[in-house]
Amino acid sequence: MTVDLHIFTEPQQGATYDDLLAVARAAEDLGFSGFFRSDHYLHMGGDGGAGPTDAWTTLAGLARDTSTIRLGTLVTSATFRLPGPLAVQVAGVDQMSGGRVELGLGAGWFEAEHTAYGIPFPPLGERFDRLEEQLAVLTGLWGTAPGDTFSHKGTHYPVVDSPALAKPVQEGGVPIIIGGGGRRRTPALAVRYAAEFNAPFVPATEAGRLFDRVHDVATEAGRDPSSLTMSAAQVVCVGRDEAMLRRRADAIGRDLDELRSNGLAGSPAEVVDKIAGFEAAGAERIYLQVLDLADLDHLADVAEGVLPQLP
Incomplete structure (x- = not known):
């Protein structure tokens, strides 16, 4: 198994579109396979800088300003948008x-x-x-054959005779990612609707337990568990020496020792070992949460020191 690495950003902390474009293009040029962003409208700590950017507005720009890298949200909130317009937008x-x-x-x-x-x-x-109904509407609209119409008798989002346009160009529709630590509804929704299940910001052992739970639910539902990609999200802080590591930890307001315990922090070799732990737990993809978007050299250090060492 080869672990797939995506870059994951938190633009609500104050990043502009140009900031995101610089990171996305660097990630693409350096060989990362995905650039993802959170979907939030309010900063968490700090002053928010220039303010938030809308996730799908910026992804539309990045769709035209990049050429090969995968793009997406981790994750859009179902409270933000109606499912019909969201289906058209995505x-x-x-x-x-x-x-x-x-x-x-x-x-x-x-x-x-x-x-x-x-x-x-x-x-x-x-x-x-509402999330469950949104998923039903999104997948129903995308899965409706051209020329047919889609209707949904829902409590929150009833749909009547929709032409179910526009269509994604990806066969089968846009891949959906569902994640979280819930033991009942989250795995069930992932198995029914998602291409990927994400275990965010938990240790490898806990991620493995979440993956096992999703596999069990898939088996019970008659879905091949291997048809679901298993992924994890972790903050990343890589440095070639301790001084650089501490500078980078300080820049994002985190204690280095804490980051080493609760993230992918350390030398490239240390981070490769930590990634191996997630791979052993079943992760096929890892989202590297990059919090200092001005430090493009950090991306280069990860690409040069970590990517070549992955299986």
């Missing part, structure tokens, strides 16, 4: 990219960003109900 970006888009979709969790921008924030159970 399909359009997929067309613009030549079929390089993936959609991470979740129930939403950050209440403050909802109140800050006037977005309704229902209770958790209703958010999951």
Whole structure:
């Protein structure tokens, strides 16, 4: 198994489109296979810089300003957009990219960003109900044959005789990513709708338990577990020496010792060993959370020191 490495960014902390473009192009040139961004409207710590950028607006730009790298969200909140317009929007970006888009979709969790921008924030159970219905509408619209119409008798998002346009250019529609630590509804939704399950920011042993749970649910549902890609997300901090490591940890406001315990931090060899632990737990893809978007040399150090050592 070869572990696939994606670069994962948090632009709500204040990155502009030009900042994201520089990182995406560097990631593409350095050989990373994906560039993903969070979908948030409010910063978490700091002052937010120039303010947030909209995830799918920036991905549309990146679709035209890059040429080979996969692009997507980890993850879009189902509270932010109606599923019909979201299906049109994502399909359009997929067309613009030549079929390089993936959609991470979740129930939403950050209440403050909802109140800050006037977005309704229902209770958790209703958010999951809405997520499940959004997934049904998205996949239903994308899966409807050209010339046919799609209808959905839903509690939150009823759809009547939709022409189910526009269509993604990827066969079977845009791959959907679902992740999280829930033991019941999250694995069930992943098995029913997703191409990928993501275990975010947990140790390799816990990621392995989450992967095993999804595999069990898939088997029970009659789906081949190997048809689901298993992935993890971890903050990355790589340095060729301790001084560089500490500078990079300081730049993102993190303690290096804590990062070594709770992320992919250390020398290139240390990080390769940590990645091997996730691979042993079943991860086929890892999202490297890069928090200092101005440090493009960091990406180069990961590409030169880590990528060649992966199997």
